[in-house]
Amino acid sequence: MAPGLFGCSPATNKSEAEASRDRELPNFIGEHFYACPDGSRLDVDxxxxxxxxxxxTRPNAAPERVTSPASGRTYVGRNLNVSISGGDQITxxxxxxxxxxCKRVLAYQDAADSVAGGQGKGSAA
Structure with a gap:
């Protein structure tokens, strides 16, 4: 299992549109939400x-797909590289x-609140 996947949660308590999107994804195994220090939020499937x-990277944006050649390696996409560390931080x-x-949060709507309250520990590198 890839690092950071422990604790992935299946889609729950979502709007019908979001739940429908998840059912359409091939091999959907989990979802994490992240709060970034610039106030942005990430939804990662x-x-x-x-x-x-x-x-x-935005609520109504099309998702950007990235892939990794092996567990623990960088995910690569078109003009985007992504790394996950400690299971709770994504860069x-x-x-x-x-x-x-960006730092993992438990729910999408809580992301902005935790950053605004100083609880988001992610930082621009």
Whole structure:
């Protein structure tokens, strides 16, 4: 099992549209939410064997797919590299931009609150 997958939770308590999206994903195995220090939030779906992620950086945005060649390695996508450390931090790296480290939160709506309250421990690297 890939690092960071422990504690993945299946889709629960979501709107019908979100639940429908999850049922359409092939091999959906779990979902994590992250709060970033810039106030943004991430919705990360883990697919298949844990080596594929779909990352939504905005609520209505299309997800960006990244894949990893092996457990513990960097996930790579089009203009995006992603690493997961300790199971509760995700770091996004884009060409020409600073890395963005985001901290896992329990629910999507809590993400902005935890960062605003100083509880989001992610930081731009």
């Amino acid at each position: 883990f697919l298949g064997d844990g080596l594929t992620l779909d990352i939504k 996004l790296k884009r060409p020409g931009a600073r890395a963005l480290a």
